[in-house]
Amino acid sequence: MSTVIAIDVGGTGMKCALVDSAHRVLHTERHATGRERGPEAVVQTIVDVAAGLAARGDAEAIGVVVPGVIDEVNGVARYSSNVGFRDVPLRDLLQGRLGIAATLGHDVRAGGLAEARLGAGKGRAQVLVMPIGTGIAAAHVVNGIVASGAHGAAGEIGHIVVRPGGPKCGCGLIGCLEAVASASAVERRYAELAASTLTAAEVSARIDTDPHAAQVWRETVDALADGLLTGQALYDAELIIIGGGLAESGETLLAPLRAALSEKASFHRVPEIVKAKLGDEAGCLGAALLALELLS
């Protein structure tokens, strides 16, 4: 039985674990990312935390996942606005410090891999995992392998234009799915309509009593269905797993989403739509899977 170190670096916190080759989580810890200290300090923290985990036992490999554009082949974090990275050769830094095999992955793709292999997608061949939180992205997993694309930028379903002429997206385009249907978009749209603020979870909880909340939710579900319809035209998945903060609304989100997708579909085969199972542990487990692959 081998053990690996897994670290999921997010904009605010780092989730860390020791995981064995039966995918059992032997130990976890969380640390602040401290991105306000600048990228060099963040890298130092990652390496120090990794060294601390390595000192606890006999880990044979380490997997680290970060958001943004990742060059998985060369182990370089090309660009990550959330943690301030630009061309950080994180894999080699970790390998140098720890002296064990290291791998660098993308948080959404690694989390999607974990959901597809160990979570809600277990036993299914063609899965699209789509976390909806501050942003929206996806991991397309076929036979347990996640597509990274030629430049580590595949699966950017949040940047399908679903509302031409709609709100401006952080990416620079107009009317992206992320700009109209992410948790942040739900909150922004509610504030526009109601002139008061609610979290996305609160909006979802009030759709039966607050007409503004109901309208925001309808618009969100409609946009998500349009985005998934396009995703389905290109990927033809058998199962779509919705994760991230917005998935915590459960059937309040999924039931109307299924109905909207079925209604909009023409030639498309309508996939099953379910909620993610691994919650916010998915990225860290995905990092462990990537590390375990180094040993297989």
Place this chain on the structure above:
Amino acid sequence: MSTVIAIDVGGTGMKCALVDSAHRVLHTERHATGRERGPEAVVQTIVDVAAGLAARGDAEAIGVVVPGVIDEVNGVARYSSNVGFRDVPLRDLLQGRLGIAATLGHDVRAGGLAEARLGAGKGRAQVLVMPIGTGIAAAHVVNGIVASGAHGAAGEIGHIVVRPGGPKCGCGLIGCLEAVASASAVERRYAELAASTLTAAEVSARIDTDPHAAQVWRETVDALADGLLTGQALYDAELIIIGGGLAESGETLLAPLRAALSEKASFHRVPEIVKAKLGDEAGCLGAALLALELLS
């Protein structure tokens, strides 16, 4: 050196060949599909033509590709409006009659595979092949393997909605890429604007002298760039190969398409865009590749 039979069944004609394992085309023939005779007669013609090719020599396998929704795992043509097929177990019919290994594939995916492996994509890892003709579809080929999707319906890039509220598509949706940027859409749009008819090739040849042609071409290129931008967000290809009738316009299409895609791109890595090399032989060569895979 092995030899295989390859047949590409289209709405009007069937392209047939004997191909060896070095991908040399040893013999070709063409036959009318005769779809007006009904699906049973078409199937009979395919089987007879295949038997005739088998009688010419020592073919060890046969690959047949057809348009529509193909269940490649079970070798069944689920639905193909072009040739009138519904749940035709073509692979088993061929195997039964010829007594050699048979495989059934999808025309666009098989053609894309041939373009990616043997044509304009030779030596490239992440390729999107998009023929633009009467319709628009794509084959996403990664490391020489084409993605089929869970139900044989992946790559339907022609059915990305790029113009909400635009023209109705044959698929039932409104504003699909195919409805605004296929060769047929170019012809329809020109007729609308100019109240006279031209072929898509004629429209492309007149963009410097005919303002209606220029407008149709601008609209077409703009829609194609929007569709490819979405495709790129999901697939992140390194190379896009444009085939089909519209690609015969060459740089008249590709130069403004490259410019439009670069201008519209935000985070996207802009892929190279080139013209297909294999022309209308791609599907038949792809059928041969599928058959050769049975022998490897």
